[in-house]
Amino acid sequence: MLLNNLKISWRRLWLDKTTSSIHIFSLALGIASCLLISAWIFQQFQVDSFHEKEDRLFQVWENQYYSDGTILSVRATPGPLKKVLEEEMPNVAKAVRTTWEIEKEFRKEQHTATTYGIYADDGFFQVFTFPLSEGDANTALSKPDHIVISQKMADQLFPDETAVGQSVEIINEQSYTVTGVMKNIPKASTLYFDYVLPFKKFESENEWLLGWQNNGPNTWVLLKKGTLLTDVENKLTTLIKKDSRQKNTELFLQSIKDRYLYTNYENGQYAGGGRIEKVRLFGVIALLIFLISCINFISLTTARVSKRAKEVGIRKVIGANKRALVGQFFTEAILISFLALLIGTSLLLFILPYFNTYTNSSIVISMYSQETWIGLTSVFLLTILIAGSYPSFVLSSFGPLTAITNRFKQKTSQGLLRNILVVGQFTVAIALIAGTWVVFQQIQFLQQKEIGFNQQQLLYIPIKSPELAQKYPVLKEDLLKIPSVQSVSACNQKLNDIRYNTSGITWKGMPPEEDHLFTTIGANFDFVKTTGLSLKEGRDFSIAHRADSMNVIINEAAAKLMGMDAPIGESLYFGEEPAQIIGLVKDFHMYSLKYEITPAVLYVDPDLSYVYVQVATDDIPNTLANLEQTFNSYQSNFPFDYQFADEKYSQYYQSERFTSQIAILFSILALLLCGLGVLGLTIFSLERRLKEIGIRKVLGASAGQIVGLFSKNILQMVGLAFFIATPIAYYFSQQWLEDFAYRIEITWWVFPVVGLGVLLFALLTISLHSLKAAVASPISSLRKE
Amino acid sequence: MIQLKNIERYYRSGLQKSWVLRDINLNIKQGEFLTIMGPSGSGKSTLLNIIGMLDQPNNGEYMFLDEPVHKFRESRLTELHKNYIGFVFQAYHLIDELTVYENIETPLLYRGIKSKERKSLVADVLDRFNIVAKKDLFPSQLSGGQQQLVGVARAVIGKPKLLLADEPTGNLHTSQGEIIMDLFKELHKDGMTIIQVTHNERNAQYGTRMIGLEDGFVRSDVAV
């Protein structure tokens, strides 16, 4: 029976090649996009899931309460917390501190390596699953001069020998003994590092870590088995407030499993969203695309019902019951789904590398992994279910007589259902395209927005050697000798990636019970000039003014906060230290445009991290070469690095660009699928109405009138889809935009333009095909009947 | 074998009932070869379809092999129909996508007959109907007469007790029609009960009994 069904299904596919290919190709597209997004989603959920103790492994977060009502959630914790956690919390099996990633330069004889790594407490390798291929995980970090390096680093530094037991030098620091080589960190890890040094060492060099008042390292806890999270969290806050260790703060735990996807905290609460939001969004879109492709299948199948009704009738007369017929139609659906799966998967594998390049992602689909097969099977089954069930149901429900005696009339309810499905398809397409357009406009806006300083020509060059910081004034002189260098300054951070802030600033007339968070920027002479900030009043920091080390420049937001109309000459206080305001700059964006501009104070900081260079744009490569030469003469041990400010800025919107790329891709797909659907339906109704067309032409209808005959219906459907899609697209685009503190207004005309565009596309699809029939000689079509 | 009592069939068009069959009473015994004749639109096909369980009467009782068909639900009807009744149509109604062989084989598939037995049954019928050479052709490659041969072959392959034929020779030339009728005669001789609808007096002569239908009433009932 099955074999027989298969044979017939196959023959039917061959007999009607156009319809079959539309069927299969639509489904293949749907399947490919479904699989692609599934793979991406799967990858997102895989992140950090390789830690064996992930169920008990948590990161400590701190909520910081400010008197103006803001609550900041940070991962930086006080240094002494680890010890207290282990001593005072019986549920904590182990606590471990880690630093942020720090770049260091390594040397072993003639081999060198420059890479990022962390300092971590002793239990690090017991808590996290970063297996060592050599060395003992239990003792690897037990002494201050131990170091664990990655396989990659071991290969670089010790190409032909075992690394463990050997010593390696960190340039400008000291030598360490390699006590372990760890396997390279998996891609799916949010922690990334090539070396691990003992935290003890870091602590001995950074005394501020010993106090409760400063937050710095991340703290991780491994809970004992069977511990309730709420039990621990309740005790945590008591713990931090005890003996006024910290006052206005609260601690809470985040599972390492949530670290990647759920990190959107606002006002001390998990605010929903984060990466998971995008995962959901893409999931829904992929599902919609998949549904559209299944709809094509369903509507084309039901459209052809009259063609197949006779067969169904005959089969019933010669003894088929409903089950047998349903079996037959499912076999057909299975065959088509299988071919679609085959084509869809091949298509996906073919497209994947391009997709990865285009979206800058690294999705891997391995045919050897169990997950791939689970995914393929579920998509396959889902396709069969959706594509097979409705047609089988409709087709097998005819009475045998109606079908055979040509009294068969398409039930209006099916026609209606088909119309609803088509309207649904176009609704999705229009909403997607309009939404994509809004996303695209916002990204344009982000990229073109005046952010308040000159990003295009501003270079950040990291200062790597401590000596260089001392020689900065001489370096500056040398740099200014390069012709295309227009101005030079320095700073403790990147101007569009400001990380430092303080609540320790006061001013005269500030209510004593308040505290406010100020962004602090440790700048240098000629800072305003070099960055191209816009000075509203006052002047830049200048070497000519010796007192500038005690002076500050503020932004408008700070002036507003402090209620100063004419701030120049006024003072503010760092703790007790007074500082005079000598300049007021217009507000500028110090972070991604997702965030509001905050009050900022710029001061002259002797602690330099980056040299800022304003260059002329004419000959960048040459300028860079000159800069490199100059820097190398000061810090020859370190490779020359630089970043253009606008590069940093555009990194902020990588995720948004990814969203827009995916959205564009899916919009095209949705449109294509709608086109295929319309094409299929047109071909079918042409077939059915061939005679009618012939008669109309004999009666004198023009080609245009004939095409119009077929277009009327689609006009109505796209029109309806437009009215449904517009509010939906508007709502979701607005939701998306709300992530940005600075955003575009949605322009009303986007929607009608998209609606018209889609309509035009549909009409074009129809006319391409119906025109052929419209201009053909009427006699031929009449004779065929 | 078949008892029809007060069978009525009508269609509603708007408020009006348009009658097709009125008060049909009919007994048909096993082994009869019954011919139904009458003008176009008199309800012949409707009656045949009711007997073949493809259509249900609005009123009346229908006993088939002593079973009250009028009380059965669809699945049961399908079972009865499948096991006891073969159908031949004027327009042949073969499945276009299947070969001759497959067309004949299909009813056996629906009866769940094993592959080996199927093969031998189909081979027998092909042989008997003299269409072995045509077995791999598709319906569109056959003449009308040949198609109807296949139609009859398909109807009888399951050895039904009752064969129903609605103008089986209506689309055929006289000589082709004769072949079909000779076949019917043979099947009848082997014990099959046959009911045919025809406009053709000559075809009626093959049967053993003839009823005349007019405006939905049985007007005559004679032995041939």
Ligand SMILES: Nc1ncnc2c1ncn2[C@@H]1O[C@H](COP(=O)(O)OP(=O)(O)OP(=O)(O)O)[C@@H](O)[C@H]1O
């Ligand atoms: N589904 C239906 N709806 C409405 N009227 C119907 C339907 N089926 C049959 N009829 C009507 O019932 C009447 C009898 O039809 P039937 O097909 O039984 O006639 P017939 O005797 O077989 O005619 P012919 O010799 O032309 O085949 C006809 O008038 C027909 O129009």
Ligand SMILES: [Mg+2]
């Ligand atoms: Mg008839």
